[in-house]
């Protein structure tokens with residue numbers, strides 16, 4: 001998992017409320033045995049007609065927002081099923097931070113596990129950031145200070161401290177456990193002496 | 202926690218595997234053995250790849266496909282694209298990460314929980330995990346074995362550990378003698394009937410007493426397999442001479458020289474005399490009779506001599522409602538005698554009852570008889586290729602096929618009906634598997650859990666019969 005400290009980037013404006021995980025990644029694409037490859041189907045109904053032709057000028061594919069790492073969106077983002085495929089898909093589109101008035105709980109938790117920062121700000125601030133994104137201004141999100149700045153505007157946000165540490169360290173649960181790598185190998189050295197038959201020579 | 206320096210077997214295995222004590226009863230626990238199959242592993246391997254990690258100890262793993270493999274016509278192309286994709290992914294992953302692998306066309310292939318013990322991979326005193334809840338099976342050897350989810354599979358692959366909270370200790374003692382006509386499955390069902398499906402929640406169950414000691418290793422596996430159906434995290438049986446004899450000479454067992462060192466270690470695992478259990482349950486073994494489930498939970502079980510209960514016979518209103526629902530789904534009226542149940546389909550298999558002893562038990566009942574005319578399909582699915590070969594050497598396959606049973610290739614098959622082996626809506630299945638949940642053996646299917654002998658007798662009679670007078 002990549003560490004998250006600060007990102008400065010243009011942003012994709014997508015000011016729609018109640019974007020559910022089915023819109024983020026439709027259920028019919030969940031049969032995959034992988035956790036990659038979902039980006040092609042992310043926001044499919046917004047990016048493609050039913051017959052698969054690309055929709056002109058959608059915010060996710062147009063040149064104007066190419067390279068954006070920040071998504072500025074509407075209230076209650078990520079509601080619906082618990083599928084972790086949603087953050088996987090969003091991540092593949094290149095987003096590392098989502099700014100919205102609020103997020104669904106499970107979705108926000110899944111984002112942390114996948115190195116995505118979710119920033120909740122009051123509706124009026126989000127509205128201002130949508131306008132800034134549309135104008136092509138860069139937005140700066142700083143996690144250590146928990147701030148968002150854009151031009152002269154400056155916002156502060158709340159964030160769970162345990163989750164903050166995971167993102168700052170770039171550690172998912174496995175990464176967290178690997179902090180104990182020394183203890184694990186000490187244990188193994190001891191076991192090789194007491195139960196050597198459990199190790200292949 | 203009981204205040205005593207006497208330890209239970211579970212306490213000992215737990216203590217032996219603590220990498221870091223995290224306080225409040227939880228610890229980072231070392232995992233010695235990991236069984237991997239095609240259904241719950243692909244995303245875990247993909248996760249490793251996505252984060253640039255490796256498998257910490259490839260020598261702690263055996264991978265074998267079982268859940269979604271076809272059980273017939275294996276020489277033909279696999280008709281199911283999902284199954285093919287899962288099998289291909291497993292094969293690619295074992296290559297990438299350098300794991301021991303038993304492919305579908307290998308004689309050793311079979312259900313993870315049959316293969317692990319058979320290969321000597323399952324050993325007393327180890328911690329063993331698999332992305333499948335019936336991993337409790339391996340507790341028969343005195344191994345602390347339990348099922349885990351896909352994210353935990355990834356965690357074990359990468360770190361060889363799990364962060365766990367310690368369960369409480371329960372001992373279930375089965376006294377007396379095993380009655381004739383009964384087997385480990387009847388003991389397992391009778392225990393669940395007594396405890397309820399949540400009775401073991403929060404506990405690791407140690408099975409003890411003369412009936413348990415009298416069981417073969419196969420029988421102990423059947424018993425521990427169903428510990429999870431009582432809600433327990435794991436089941437355990439103390440290693441004894443049978444365990445040690447079983448281990449000897451198996452491919453993954455300790456080699457000569459090491460074996461002699463392992464034996465005293467294994468023998469010392471038993472609970473100390475006077476160790477205190479948080480809960481003790483006594484079952485009178487000699488009172489056990491052949492069991493049949495009538496509902497949609499393994500605790501919905503009665504003696505074959507019994508009747509379907511009425512919802513009103515339970516005092517808890519929630520239970521009354523559950524019973525009424527279950528009866529409605531199963532299509533039976535309260536008071537129906539268990540032997541009045543007509544059966545449409547018979548399945549002898551699954552990690553509960555697909556070992557050689559189960560094959561022998563079923564064949565002994567079937568020998569020289571014919572499957573009843575109205576039975577749509579009766580199948581025997583051996584737990585592994587080695588069980589299949591052994592059964593064929595003993596001529597058991599002929600007994601089954603002569604009677605009208607199908608003799609299939611090893612896999613999970615109709616236990617979870619992920620592959621084409623399914624029961625149709627409304628059909629009653631006499632099944633030696635472990636779960637009779639709604640739709641488990643196919644949408645609308647109605648499962649009755651029984652022992653191999655009872656399933657065999659039901660196939661011949663066309664309805665359940667008391668195998669003791671059959």
Ligand code: SF4
Pocket residue numbers: 267268312313314333334335551552553612613616617634635
């Ligand atoms: S046979 Fe059934 S219970 Fe056993 S591993 Fe397969 S699916 Fe799970």
